[in-house]
Amino acid sequence: MDGIKPYVIGIDLGGTNTVFGIVDSRGNVLADDSIPTRQFSNPEAFVEGISAAIRALANREVGLDQIRGIGLGAPNGNYYQGTVENPPNLPWTGIIPLAQMMTDALGIPTAITNDANAAAMGEMIYGVARGMKNFIVITLGTGLGSGIVINGQMVYGHDGFAGELGHVRFIHDETGRSCGCGRKGCLEAYCSATGVARTAREIVTTTDRPTLLRNIDPDQITALDVSLAAGKGDAVAKEIFEFTGHMLGEACADFAAFSSPEAFIFFGGLTKAGDLLMKPIIEGYEQNSLNILRGKPKFLISALMGANAAVLGASAMGWEL
Amino acid sequence: MDGIKPYVIGIDLGGTNTVFGIVDSRGNVLADDSIPTRQFSNPEAFVEGISAAIRALANREVGLDQIRGIGLGAPNGNYYQGTVENPPNLPWTGIIPLAQMMTDALGIPTAITNDANAAAMGEMIYGVARGMKNFIVITLGTGLGSGIVINGQMVYGHDGFAGELGHVRFIHDETGRSCGCGRKGCLEAYCSATGVARTAREIVTTTDRPTLLRNIDPDQITALDVSLAAGKGDAVAKEIFEFTGHMLGEACADFAAFSSPEAFIFFGGLTKAGDLLMKPIIEGYEQNSLNILRGKPKFLISALMGANAAVLGASAMGWEL
Numbered sequence: 096m097d098g099i100k101p102y103v104i105g106i107d108l109g110g111t112n113t114v115f116g117i118v119d120s121r122g123n124v125l126a127d128d129s130i131p132t133r134q135f136s137n138p139e140a141f142v143e144g145i146s147a148a149i150r151a152l153a154n155r156e157v158g159l160d161q162i163r164g165i166g167l168g169a170p171n172g173n174y175y176q177g178t179v180e181n182p183p184n185l186p187w188t189g190i191i192p193l194a195q196m197m198t199d200a201l202g203i204p205t206a207i208t209n210d211a212n213a214a215a216m217g218e219m220i221y222g223v224a225r226g227m228k229n230f231i232v233i234t235l236g237t238g239l240g241s242g243i244v245i246n247g248q249m250v251y252g253h254d255g256f257a258g259e260l261g262h263v264r265f266i267h268d269e270t271g272r273s274c275g276c277g278r279k280g281c282l283e284a285y286c287s288a289t290g291v292a293r294t295a296r297e298i299v300t301t302t303d304r305p306t307l308l309r310n311i312d313p314d315q316i317t318a319l320d321v322s323l324a325a326g327k328g329d330a331v332a333k334e335i336f337e338f339t340g341h342m343l344g345e346a347c348a349d350f351a352a353f354s355s356p357e358a359f360i361f362f363g364g365l366t367k368a369g370d371l372l373m374k375p376i377i378e379g380y381e382q383n384s385l386n387i388l389r390g391k392p393k394f395l396i397s398a399l400m401g402a403n404a405a406v407l408g409a410s411a412m413g414w415e416l
Numbered sequence: 417m418d419g420i421k422p423y424v425i426g427i428d429l430g431g432t433n434t435v436f437g438i439v440d441s442r443g444n445v446l447a448d449d450s451i452p453t454r455q456f457s458n459p460e461a462f463v464e465g466i467s468a469a470i471r472a473l474a475n476r477e478v479g480l481d482q483i484r485g486i487g488l489g490a491p492n493g494n495y496y497q498g499t500v501e502n503p504p505n506l507p508w509t510g511i512i513p514l515a516q517m518m519t520d521a522l523g524i525p526t527a528i529t530n531d532a533n534a535a536a537m538g539e540m541i542y543g544v545a546r547g548m549k550n551f552i553v554i555t556l557g558t559g560l561g562s563g564i565v566i567n568g569q570m571v572y573g574h575d576g577f578a579g580e581l582g583h584v585r586f587i588h589d590e591t592g593r594s595c596g597c598g599r600k601g602c603l604e605a606y607c608s609a610t611g612v613a614r615t616a617r618e619i620v621t622t623t624d625r626p627t628l629l630r631n632i633d634p635d636q637i638t639a640l641d642v643s644l645a646a647g648k649g650d651a652v653a654k655e656i657f658e659f660t661g662h663m664l665g666e667a668c669a670d671f672a673a674f675s676s677p678e679a680f681i682f683f684g685g686l687t688k689a690g691d692l693l694m695k696p697i698i699e700g701y702e703q704n705s706l707n708i709l710r711g712k713p714k715f716l717i718s719a720l721m722g723a724n725a726a727v728l729g730a731s732a733m734g735w736e737l
Contacts, residue, residue, distance in 0.1 A: 171708060180708055229574040243674070248567050252676025253550040254712060259673040262706045267586060267666060276706055345588060352580040353564070353674050355573025385583045385597055387492060387501055391575060 100163035104149060104203075105410025107210055108132065108169035110184030110237035113145060116403070117156055118410040122221050124403055126156045138179075138191045146200040165197060165205040166412030168213030168405050170238070175255040177207050183262075183275045184238050204416035210234065210405055212249055212258060214362050214397070215242025217408030223360055223398045230358045231350060232397075233260065233343070234405075235365035238275070239283040239290075242408075245354055261287065265346055286343040288318035288364055294335050295321050306331035322368050336371040343372075344379020344394075351380075351388045362397040362404055369396075421484035425470060425524075426731025428531055429453065429490035431505030431558035434466060437724070438477055439731040443542050445724050447477045459500075459512045467521040486518060486526040487733030489534030489726050491559070496576040498528050504583075504596045505559050525737035531555065531726055533570055533579060535683050535718070536563025538729030543720045544681055551679045552671060553718075554581065554664070555726075556686035559596070560604040560611075563729075566675055582608065586667055607664040609639035609685055615656050616642050627652035643689050657692040664693075665700020665715075672701075672709045679714040683725055687717045 102125070106115040109132060116127030130148050135141035153159040170182040177194030179187075197205040208216075215232040218224040224232070228247040234240040239261030243250040250257045261283030262276055271280020272293065284290055295308050295316045307324040308316055308331060324332035347359050365372060377394050397404050423446070427436040430453060437448030451469050456462035474480040491503040498515030500508075518526040529537075536553040539545040545553070549568040555561040560582030564571040571578045582604030583597055592601020593614065605611055616629050616637045628645040629637055629652060645653035668680050686693060698715050718725050 229578075245566050245571055245573075246569050250566055250675055252566075252672075253678040254676055256708050257550075257674065257676035259676075259706055259709075262673045263670045264666075264704070265588060267663075267704075278704065278706070342588075345585075349584045349670075350674070352583045353578065353671070354571055355575055355578035355580075357574040383585070383588075383599065385580055385599070387577050388580075 100161050102157055102161050103163050103410045103413030104153070104165045105213070105406035105408070105413065106145065106165060106167040107213065107405035107409055108167060108172075108179075109210065110170065113141075114406055115145070115149060115152070116406040116410070117153060117162070118407060118413075120414075122407055124406060126152055127403070127406060128152050133186060136186060138187050138193065138196065141187075142193070142196045142200050146197070149201060159201070159203075162203050164413030164416030165201070165203050166213065166409035167193065167197065167205060167207045168210035168409040169193065169207060170210055170240070171256070172207040172209045172212075173255040174206070174208040174212070174251050177205075179207065180256075206412040206416055208409070208412065209240065209242065209258060210409075211240030212242040212251075213408035213412075214240070214405045215244055215249065215408065216411050217399055217404035217406075218360055218362070218397060219244060220411055221399060221407055222404060223395050224358065227357050229354065229356045230360060231260070231354070231356045232360045232362055235287055235361060235363040237287065237289055239287045243354065260346075260350060263346065263349070265342060282343070282346050286339050286346070291318040291321050291335060291339055291365065292316050294338060295332070298331055298335070304331055308332060318365060322371075325368065325371050333371065336368055337375045340372045340375030341379035344376040344381075345383045347376065347380045347392070348384035348388070351392060352385055355388060356392055358393040358395050360395045360397055362399075366396045421482050423478055423482050424484050424731045424734030425474070425486045426534070426727035426729070426734065427466065427486060427488040428534065428726035428730055429488060429493075429500075430531065431491065434462075435727055436466070436470060436473070437727040437731070438474060438483070439728060439734075441735075443728055445727060447473055448724070448727060449473050454507060457507060459508050459514065459517065462508075463514070463517045463521050467518070470522060480522070480524075483524050485734030485737030486522070486524050487534065487730040488514065488518065488526060488528045489531035489730040490514065490528060491531060491561070492577070493528040493530045493533075494576040495527070495529040495533070495572050498526075500528065527733040527737055529730070529733065530561065530563065530579060531730075532561030533563040533572075534729035534733075535561070535726045536565055536570065536729065537732050538720055538725040538727075539681055539683070539718060540565060541732055542728055543718055543725060544716050545679065548678050550675060550677045551681060552581070552675070552677045553681045553683055556608055556682060556684040558608065558610055560608045564675065581667075581671060584667065584670070586663060603664070603667050607660050607667070612639040612642050612656060612660055612686065613637050615659060616653070619652055619656070625652055629653060639686060643692075646689065646692050654692060657689055658696045660686075661693045661696030662700035665697040665702075666704045668697065668701045668713070669705035669709070672713060673706055676709060677713055679716050681716045681718055683718040683720075690717075
C-alpha cells in the first residue's frame with residue numbers, strides 16, 4: 096500500500112477557532128476537530144498545538160501516514176509564498192512561513208491560501224458555484240473575507256493578496272469606524288460578526304431605544320445575541336441586520352461594477368440570520384447598482400455545512416501536493 | 417491577392433469624438449480621422465456618418481476591400497452581444513446592436529467592446545503592460561473608464577459588463593455628486609475631465625479664493641483650462657488636481673484590495689497634467705492602502721500616443737473576425 100495515501104487534511108485558520116478535518120477523494124469529511132486560535136501567543140506555539148491535534152485525530156481515524164497533503168486557509172494566507180503575512184485578526188505579526196512550519200512539524204507537504212479563497216474553492220468544487228465561471232464568495236465571520244473567481248480561475252492577483260474585499264473602504268473620511276487593519280471605514284468594520292456587535296453596542300450606548308439587547312452588558316453583546324433578539328421580534332435587532340445587509344448589498348453593487356459576477360455567495364455564521372440579512376442585501380444591491388448590472392447577479396447562501404466549506408476548500412489544495 | 421486583406425480598422429467611440437484609424441498587422445496606424453459623436457441624434461445617423469467617413473478614409477488610403485475586420489470600443493460596449501447598452505455619456509438609449517449595424521453598412525465584420533477594455537488591450541499588446549498578467553487601465557476622458565486584466569485575460573464578467581470602475585461609488589450617501597448614470601457619488605463624477613471641471617466650478621462659485629479660473633465663465637470651464645492655469649502656477653488649479661488625484665489614488669487602494677494588480681495605467685487627456693495628477697494619485701494610494709498592498713503597484717501613464725491606444729486596442733479585435 097506504500098505510496099498511495101488516500102486522504103488530505105483541510106485546515107481553516109480563523110480569528111477565533113481553527114477547524115480542521117480529514118477529507119477523502121470524494122469530498123467527505125471523515126472526521127473534524129477544532130482548537131481555539133487565540134490561546135496561542137505565537138506561530139510556533141500554534142504549529143505545535145495544531146500538529147498535536149492533527150496527529151491525534153489522524154492516528155485515531157486513519158493513521159497519519161495515510162495523509163497525502165494539507166491545505167490551509169488563513170487570513171492573509173499567500174498561495175504563492177506559503178506564508179501568512181501580518182494577519183489582521185490574529186495576535187501574530189510579521190511574515191510567517193506557515194506552510195514550511197507545518198511541513199516540518201508533521202512531515203506532510205502543506206499549501207496555504209486565504210481562508211476565503213479556500214471557501215470559494217469549496218463552493219466551486221462541492222457547493223452552489225458548481226459550473227459558474229464568475230462569482231464572489233463573501234465570508235462573514237469575525238472579519239469579512241472574500242474569494243473571487245473570474246473566468247473560472249481563482250483571483251490571487253500579482254502578489255497573492257487579491258480578494259480583500261473586507262478592506263475595501265465603504266466610508267472614505269474620518270467618520271468611518273476604526274478597522275483592525277489600522278484604517279477607517281472598511282466594510283469589515285460594519286459587515287461582519289464583530290461589526291454587527293459594534294452596531295448593537297452603538298445603539299444601546301448612544302440611544303434610549305427599548306431593546307432586548309439592553310439585558311446584556313454592552314461590551315459582551317455578540318452577533319449571536321443580535322440574531323437571537325431579532326428572532327424574538329426585537330425591532331432594534333432587526334434594524335441592525337437591515338443596516339448591515341443594506342450596506343453589504345450596496346458594496347456588492349460596487350463589486351459588480353468591477354467583475355460583474357453571476358453570483359454573490361455568502362458564507363459564515365451571520366448567514367444563519369437568513370432572510371433577516373439576505374433581504375436587505377438584495378435591496379441594498381438593487382437600489383444602488385448601475386442600471387446595466389441591476390437585477391443580474393444571484394444572491395446565494397452557501398449550501399455547504401458550517402465550517403466544512405472552508406475545510407473542504409482548503410483540503411482541495413492537498414491533492415495537488 | 418483575393419482573400420488576403422492586410423488591414424483592420426479600430427474605432428474609439430467617445431462621448432465627444434469618435435476616432436478611427438486603419439491599422440496594419442504590425443500595429444502601425446496608417447491613417448486616422450474623427451467625427452464628432454454628439455452631432456448624431458440617433459444610432460442610425462451615427463452609423464451612416466461613421467460608415468461614410470470610414471469609406472472615404474479607407475478608399476483614399478488602401479481601398480475598402482482591403483479591410484479585414486473592424487473593432488469598435490464604445491461606452492457600455494458588450495463583447496459577448498456586439499451591442500451598446502444604454503451608454504451613459506452618449507445621447508442614445510436602449511440596446512443598440514451596433515456590431516451588426518456596422519457590418520450591414522460596410523459589409524465588414526465588426527466586433528465591439530468597452531472603450532476602456534480596448535485601451536487595455538492596446539496597452540497589453542503594444543504598450544506599457546506588455547508582459548503583465550494583472551493590471552488595470554483607467555481612462556480619464558469625458559468619463560472614467562477601466563479595462564481590467566487578471567491572469568492575463570480581459571475581465572468581461574458574467575454578462576460582458578465588468579470593468580465599470582467609474583461607477584464604483586466613492587461616496588455612499590446623499591452628499592455625493594450626481595453622476596450621468598443617475599446615481600450619486602460615483603468616482604467618475606469627480607475623477608474625469610468633467611469631474612475636474614465641476615470641482616473648478618464649485619470652487620469658483622462657492623468661494624472667493626483668487627484664481628485665474630475666474631477669468632472664465634464658470635459654466636464654460638474645462639479640465640484643459642484647469643490644466644493650463646495649474647501650469648501657470650495657479651494655486652487653486654493645482655489644488656484641484658491634488659484633490660482629483662488623491663481621490664483616484666484612494667479608490668485605487670480599494671481596487672487593489674479586489675485584484676492586487678502589478679500596475680495601474682492611466683490613459684486619456686487628464687494624464688497630460690503629468691505629475692500634477694500622478695503625484696497625488698500615488699500619495700492617495702499609499703496613505704490609504706491596506707498594509708500588505710502598500711508600495712506594491714506601479715502607477716504608469718500610457719506610453720501610447722493620444723487616442724491611438726484605444727484605436728489600436730479596438731483594432732486588435734478586427735484580426736479575429
